[in-house]
Amino acid sequence: MSEVLLITGAAIEGGDRADLLIEDGRIAEVGSGLSRAGARVIDADGLIALPGLVDLHTHLREPGYEASETILTGTRAAAAGGYTAVFAMPNTSPVADVAGVVEQELALGEAAGYATVQPIGAVTVGQKGERLAELGAMADSRARVRVFSDDGFCVWDPLIMRRALEYVKAFDGVVAQHAQDPRLTEGAQMNEGVVSAELGLAGWPAVAEESIIARDVLLAEHVGSRLHVCHLSTAGSVDIIRWAKKRGIDVTAEVTPHHLLLTDELVRDYDARYKVNPPLRTAEDVEAVREGLADGTIDIVATDHAPHPSESKACEWQAAANGMVGLESALRVVHQSMVETGLLDWAGVARVMSKTPARIGRLDGHGTDLVAGAPAEVVLYDPSRGGEFGLEDLRGRSRNSPYLGRELPGSVRWTIHRGYVTLADGELVELGGTA
Amino acid sequence: MRHVLDTRTLGREDAIRILDVAEDMADTQSREVKKLPTLRGKTVVNLFFEDSTRTRISFEAAAKRLSADVINFAAKGSSVSKGESLQDTAQTLQAMGADAVVIRHGASGAPRTLATSGWIDAGVVNAGDGTHEHPTQALLDAFTMRKRRYGADSRGRDLAGFRVAIVGDILHSRVARSNVWLLHTLGAEVTLVAPPTLLPQDISLWPVTVRYDLDEAIAAGPDALMMLRIQLERMNAAYFPSEREYSRRWGLDPVRLAALPAGSIVMHPGPMNRGLEISAEAADSPRSTVLEQVKAGVSVRMAVLYLLLAGERTNAERTTEEER
Numbered sequence: 001m002s003e004v005l006l007i008t009g010a011a012i013e014g015g016d017r018a019d020l021l022i023e024d025g026r027i028a029e030v031g032s033g034l035s036r037a038g039a040r041v042i043d044a045d046g047l048i049a050l051p052g053l054v055d056l057h058t059h060l061r062e063p064g065y066e067a068s069e070t071i072l073t074g075t076r077a078a079a080a081g082g083y084t085a086v087f088a089m090p091n092t093s094p095v096a097d098v099a100g101v102v103e104q105e106l107a108l109g110e111a112a113g114y115a116t117v118q119p120i121g122a123v124t125v126g127q128k129g130e131r132l133a134e135l136g137a138m139a140d141s142r143a144r145v146r147v148f149s150d151d152g153f154c155v156w157d158p159l160i161m162r163r164a165l166e167y168v169k170a171f172d173g174v175v176a177q178h179a180q181d182p183r184l185t186e187g188a189q190m191n192e193g194v195v196s197a198e199l200g201l202a203g204w205p206a207v208a209e210e211s212i213i214a215r216d217v218l219l220a221e222h223v224g225s226r227l228h229v230c231h232l233s234t235a236g237s238v239d240i241i242r243w244a245k246k247r248g249i250d251v252t253a254e255v256t257p258h259h260l261l262l263t264d265e266l267v268r269d270y271d272a273r274y275k276v277n278p279p280l281r282t283a284e285d286v287e288a289v290r291e292g293l294a295d296g297t298i299d300i301v302a303t304d305h306a307p308h309p310s311e312s313k314a315c316e317w318q319a320a321a322n323g324m325v326g327l328e329s330a331l332r333v334v335h336q337s338m339v340e341t342g343l344l345d346w347a348g349v350a351r352v353m354s355k356t357p358a359r360i361g362r363l364d365g366h367g368t369d370l371v372a373g374a375p376a377e378v379v380l381y382d383p384s385r386g387g388e389f390g391l392e393d394l395r396g397r398s399r400n401s402p403y404l405g406r407e408l409p410g411s412v413r414w415t416i417h418r419g420y421v422t423l424a425d426g427e428l429v430e431l432g433g434t435a
Numbered sequence: 436m437r438h439v440l441d442t443r444t445l446g447r448e449d450a451i452r453i454l455d456v457a458e459d460m461a462d463t464q465s466r467e468v469k470k471l472p473t474l475r476g477k478t479v480v481n482l483f484f485e486d487s488t489r490t491r492i493s494f495e496a497a498a499k500r501l502s503a504d505v506i507n508f509a510a511k512g513s514s515v516s517k518g519e520s521l522q523d524t525a526q527t528l529q530a531m532g533a534d535a536v537v538i539r540h541g542a543s544g545a546p547r548t549l550a551t552s553g554w555i556d557a558g559v560v561n562a563g564d565g566t567h568e569h570p571t572q573a574l575l576d577a578f579t580m581r582k583r584r585y586g587a588d589s590r591g592r593d594l595a596g597f598r599v600a601i602v603g604d605i606l607h608s609r610v611a612r613s614n615v616w617l618l619h620t621l622g623a624e625v626t627l628v629a630p631p632t633l634l635p636q637d638i639s640l641w642p643v644t645v646r647y648d649l650d651e652a653i654a655a656g657p658d659a660l661m662m663l664r665i666q667l668e669r670m671n672a673a674y675f676p677s678e679r680e681y682s683r684r685w686g687l688d689p690v691r692l693a694a695l696p697a698g699s700i701v702m703h704p705g706p707m708n709r710g711l712e713i714s715a716e717a718a719d720s721p722r723s724t725v726l727e728q729v730k731a732g733v734s735v736r737m738a739v740l741y742l743l744l745a746g747e748r749t750n751a752e753r754t755t756e757e758e759r
Binding site for chain 1: 443520521522540541542543544545547548551552564565566567568609612635636637638639640641
């Protein structure tokens with residue numbers, strides 16, 4: 001694992017070309033015409049080098065739902081998508097609401113070796129929204145939890161939310177809210193609007209997201225806490241975050257790749273691959289979240305990678321599970337929706353997919369500039385080598401991708417984590433289960 | 436036709452063809468021997484995930500009068516957790532050699548999922564899916580309207596200029612959706628009358644006029660007033676305050692019945708809540724087409740099954756199937 005790597009001619013964050021010498025888990029040198037006897041040379045001519053991607057919102061399903069994904073298979077999918085760190089959401093079984101579970105996840109991530117697994121702790125016991133989980137114990141554990149979320153459920157009770165926001169200040173934590181008013185979304189199946197009216201599917205109105213975000217930014221302002229908004233999906237939510245930031249409220253927000261590209265028009269055939277929570281919205285919403293990401297209102301892209309077994313999708317829409325896998329496709333989707341549209345450059349991509357997510361999650365050793373001395377977390381991306389996204393592109397355990405059969409630009413070629421190669425010219429490296 | 440899944444995508448030509456074949460079928464139903472040999476050897480499965488005796492027996496009568504073998508399959512539960520999945524049920528029917536599957540399901544879109552999943556080769560007829568569509572109901576309603584207007588001269592005609600007001604719980608009504616699209620396709624003008632809570636939040640793209648006031652709608656002089664069944668559990672979800680208030684504002688009481696212009700008809704898909712959305716006077720009046728609708732249901736379903744199973748297929752359909 002401790003081989004010396006020499007990456008030649010990579011466009012650093014899409015800009016100037018440089019060679020990167022990687023040794024002992026760090027970038028030893030950056031420059032031109034570098035050479036080192038015995039180094040493994042990676043010809044990066046035509047490739048863009050970005051800091052290894054960091055996903056603040058991943059469902060790895062272990063423990064409890066190993067039929068969908070495991071920490072090993074999920075981090076292999078991560079490596080294939082250019083990720084070197086993933087934050088694992090706590091809706092496992094048991095729920096990650098105690099130190100023991102988050103430490104187990106951490107250990108399984110270390111053993112797998114494909115990416116840093118940073119557990120997220122549940123805000124409330126069992127994600128039931130009633131009592132605070134032992135947030136401090138998780139923060140103090142070996143897993144050093146800093147992000148807390150009941151993702152999948154909204155911390156709906158305003159008093160519990162207030163207390164959670166206040167309490168995590170003690171260890172520089174952040175509450176990542178899944179903003180969904182449960183009463184306004186009872187039985188909800190898809191975005192409420194023109195398409196839901198026609199399809200006869202119960203609507204998930206934008207206001208159910210926006211009203212919670214509005215409440216939460218006001219709570220965060222009142223108690224002087226840090227708030228992170230998960231998978232923001234509507235134009236109105238972008239407006240609220242923009243207002244809150246202008247007001248100086250300490251809020252960050254994420255958008256998923258699918259909300260940057262897909263709309264609720266895709267639901268018309270009742271193909272459950274497009275069923276996700278929050279639901280796919282309208283073209284106007286897609287436009288607004290793209291603009292929000294471009295102007296910094298939305299801070300990051302996070303995948304909400306949510307694996308499900310095929311039987312949970314091969315059924316009637318109403319019975320199908322919410323969620324899409326996204327780790328393997330995220331960078332390509334962002335390329336298409338943000339870079340090809342001229343809304344972001346590659347430095348911007350590095351910011352929203354690596355640097356800022358690491359900072360929000362207080363994760364050291366990731367999301368740093370590709371300079372001498374930085375940790376060797378690197379992805380090499382070929383922007384000119386696009387193609388149809390197919391089953392062979394999926395490297396996790398589940399196949400519920402909305403992009404199958406769709407043309408996407410670009411290709412993730414190499415991923416380097418802690419100085420060793422996890423993805424070599426598009427192929428996963430077999431690490432043998434230990435790093 | 437390969438499937439009948441909705442009226443949203445049903446073209447004018449196909450719709451009129453179904454209605455015309457239904458006329459032929461209706462003619463055979465006045466004969467002493469009602470049974471035709473047309474679908475002998477074909478198997479029609481009535482796959483009902485929801486109880487609906489009326490719709491099921493209508494399809495059953497239609498299939499039997501065409502001499503098809505009928506299997507009634509009352510499936511319990513609809514989700515993976517509750518029992519057998521839709522996929523396994525479909526594949527079971529495929530293995531048994533079903534030629535057509537008539538499906539009633541509580542989940543919107545289940546018939547389309549069945550038809551497009553590749554689990555089954557049979558033609559699929561949507562007999563009502565969740566709050567989405569109920570295309571044969573709309574077809575039998577159109578048949579009834581056309582018959583009342585044009586009598587024996589109905590064949591080949593559409594409903595151009597016919598004005599229909601649909602009254603009640605539009606939000607949860609598959610009957611309303613199917614009627615909106617089909618009536619529009621056939622040239623009729625549709626007005627929806629409902630409490631604002633029982634309209635979908637955004638129907639700006641629907642080819643309809645919306646009113647909240649039933650008296651105004653009646654004053655506009657519709658050719659047909661279609662009363663939808665109101666479900667009492669809607670009250671508990673705060674869609675309207677009470678049965679009495681609903682009835683007062685949106686029920687067809689004797690005063691409103693009398694205000695209808697001569698020649699207007701009163702329709703109801705059944706089963707009726709007498710005294711709630713429709714008064715006994717209205718239900719039993721000569722304007723009421725409730726029983727004609729039931730009768731038309733058998734003819735229309737015979738036509739649909741005939742066109743699915745015995746009808747010649749168009750070149751386009753053949754090409755599509757070869758490509759599959």
